[in-house]
Amino acid sequence: MRHDIVTVVTGSIIDDDRGIPLAQLCRVxxxxxxxxxxxxxxxxxxxxGNRPGRWIFPAGSIRRTRTAKRLQRDLEINxxxxxxxxxxxxxxxxxxxxxxxxxxxxxRRR
Numbered sequence: 001m002r003h004d005i006v007t008v009v010t011g012s013i014i015d016d017d018r019g020i021p022l023a024q025l026c027r028v029x030x031x032x033x034x035x036x037x038x039x040x041x042x043x044x045x046x047x048x049g050n051r052p053g054r055w056i057f058p059a060g061s062i063r064r065t066r067t068a069k070r071l072q073r074d075l076e077i078n079x080x081x082x083x084x085x086x087x088x089x090x091x092x093x094x095x096x097x098x099x100x101x102x103x104x105x106x107x108r109r110r
Contacts, residue, residue, distance in 0.1 A: 019048065019056040029065045036065065042079040044068050044086060 047055035071082040
């Protein structure tokens, strides 16, 4: 007898040009609104809009929120520590992107 395991994955396509509202970010990340608001207050997230009910977050906020919460859970650091870690990770990504750009321009010159 053959038993196949099927994994069903569901998701939503998020248009980065439109962004996502607070309620959707909360639902996708499994967080209450007050925790997302704390991330905004700490500078981890930077929504557009003048109040929480009108906040629109860039699509990258999902990854950033999940990373911040994982840092808190796994390393037991507070939000200020998570904000600092995320800032350093952002800088590393920027440096790596610049290095990739420099590598590709050197390759073209050869």
